[in-house]
Amino acid sequence: SSVTRGTLMPVAEVWQDREIRFDAPISQLALRAGEVPIDAAGNVEDTKGNSGELGTLTVSNLRLTWVCRKQARVNLSIGWACVVSIDLRDAQSQLHGKRQAMYVMTKFNTSRFEFVFATDDESLFASVQAVYRAYDTSRLFRDLKLRGAIIKSQRLLLLPGEIMVNRVAGVWNLSSDQGNLGTFFLTNVRLVWHADAAESFNVSIPYMQMKSTSIRDSKFGAALVVEVMKRCGGYVLGFRMDPAEHMKTVFKELSSMHAIYSREPIFGVDVNVQQGRQRHLDPRADSAADDVEILTHDEATMAAYYADDSEERGAELTYSQELGLAIELPPEGLSVKSLWSVV
Numbered sequence: 001s002s003v004t005r006g007t008l009m010p011v012a013e014v015w016q017d018r019e020i021r022f023d024a025p026i027s028q029l030a031l032r033a034g035e036v037p038i039d040a041a042g043n044v045e046d047t048k049g050n051s052g053e054l055g056t057l058t059v060s061n062l063r064l065t066w067v068c069r070k071q072a073r074v075n076l077s078i079g080w081a082c083v084v085s086i087d088l089r090d091a092q093s094q095l096h097g098k099r100q101a102m103y104v105m106t107k108f109n110t111s112r113f114e115f116v117f118a119t120d121d122e123s124l125f126a127s128v129q130a131v132y133r134a135y136d137t138s139r140l141f142r143d144l145k146l147r148g149a150i151i152k153s154q155r156l157l158l159l160p161g162e163i164m165v166n167r168v169a170g171v172w173n174l175s176s177d178q179g180n181l182g183t184f185f186l187t188n189v190r191l192v193w194h195a196d197a198a199e200s201f202n203v204s205i206p207y208m209q210m211k212s213t214s215i216r217d218s219k220f221g222a223a224l225v226v227e228v229m230k231r232c233g234g235y236v237l238g239f240r241m242d243p244a245e246h247m248k249t250v251f252k253e254l255s256s257m258h259a260i261y262s263r264e265p266i267f268g269v270d271v272n273v274q275q276g277r278q279r280h281l282d283p284r285a286d287s288a289a290d291d292v293e294i295l296t297h298d299e300a301t302m303a304a305y306y307a308d309d310s311e312e313r314g315a316e317l318t319y320s321q322e323l324g325l326a327i328e329l330p331p332e333g334l335s336v337k338s339l340w341s342v343v
Contacts, residue, residue: 014062016032016060017062017063017142018231019079019108020076020079026072029067029075032062034061034266035062036061038059038127039059039124039127039128041119042055042056044056044119044121045095046068046076046117047092047101047116048116048305049115050074051093053069054095055067055069057119057124059131060131061267062079062080062267063077064078065077065078066115076115078106082107083104084112085104086103087103088100088101088102089103091116093118100122100125101117105307111306113305114305114307133271134270135269138159138160138270140204140206141159143206144205145203146202147201150194150202151194151202154196156192159268160270162188162189164186164187165186165253166184166186166250166253168184168186171239172239172240173238173239175238179220179240180197180201182195182196184239186254186257188261190204190205191207191226192204193239203237208265209228209229211229211230213251213254215247215251218238221244222244222247223240224247224250225238
């Protein structure tokens with residue numbers, strides 16, 4: 001039998017914390033819904049990629065951005081999910097001489113990038129480290145989790161600031177032929193299901209990772225189907241509740257919570273480092289009209305930030321016809337010519 005079908009509009013894609021972008025259009029540096037500026041400093045040198053150039057480094061709950069003071073179209077957007085480590089150590093700065101600098105090691109797709117920032121205002125570094133720790137320890141707000149330690153004595157362990165909206169018993173997970181009976185928890189940030197017979201058999205689905213939710217026909221009859229964003233595995237999860245009217249009521253409640261979240265996303269990065277530092281600088285203030293669309297960035301721009309991972313790659317050798325020598329294989333997407341053009 002056919003079932004009236006409804007679908008959720010997915011949350012506008014959140015790329016800000018999951019990507020690294022070079023020389024992006026200024027519009028992409030604007031704060032998105034749910035993104036909050038936490039700290040900023042206006043005299044920061046991008047020591048590795050733009051030595052001698054000062055810019056504004058802004059710390060938000062989703063990313064680091066650096067915007068060159070002279071040309072706003074020269075900029076960086078570094079998502080926290082790409083960050084591997086943050087270290088403070090001495091570096092030679094063209095503007096500041098030898099001084100402590102912040103080294104941000106990152107990985108995006110198959111490439112590793114290293115960013116080095118130097119400034120007179122070194123308290124900014126503590127802010128960056130604090131925000132990264134807060135991001136790293138709050139991933140359940142943003143990432144799908146299977147079989148996590150999230151249930152204790154049949155109760156959901158709430159995240160900081162998370163609010164329980166409803167608990168729904170008698171929910172069958174249709175991932176196996178016989179199904180598993182369990183319980184739904186709807187909160188202000190996610191949908192959670194766990195098996196009644198085994199608390200460790202569970203799934204936590206943040207609203208921001210839901211691609212669609214609908215009521216469809218299945219071999220088990222009408223089912224509530226949740227499809228997850230591809231970047232979180234692209235899973236399609238089916239659940240069943242009786243009677244069908246009860247399932248429709250739960251679906252409407254889920255749709256309502258998802259709509260509220262979509263308008264005001266909660267990313268869970270809760271940190272306050274701004275006492276005595278009330279200086280949220282707008283990276284667009286100096287050149288708001290300079291919104292130049294740069295659809296591609298040249299290889300030389302990226303090459304300036306490539307991290308030296310030759311040890312990890314085992315220093316694979318290749319013959320360079322341009323140089324007439326055996327050389328280490330350049331990073332993916334780069335040529336010998338583009339590497340030389342950085343110098």
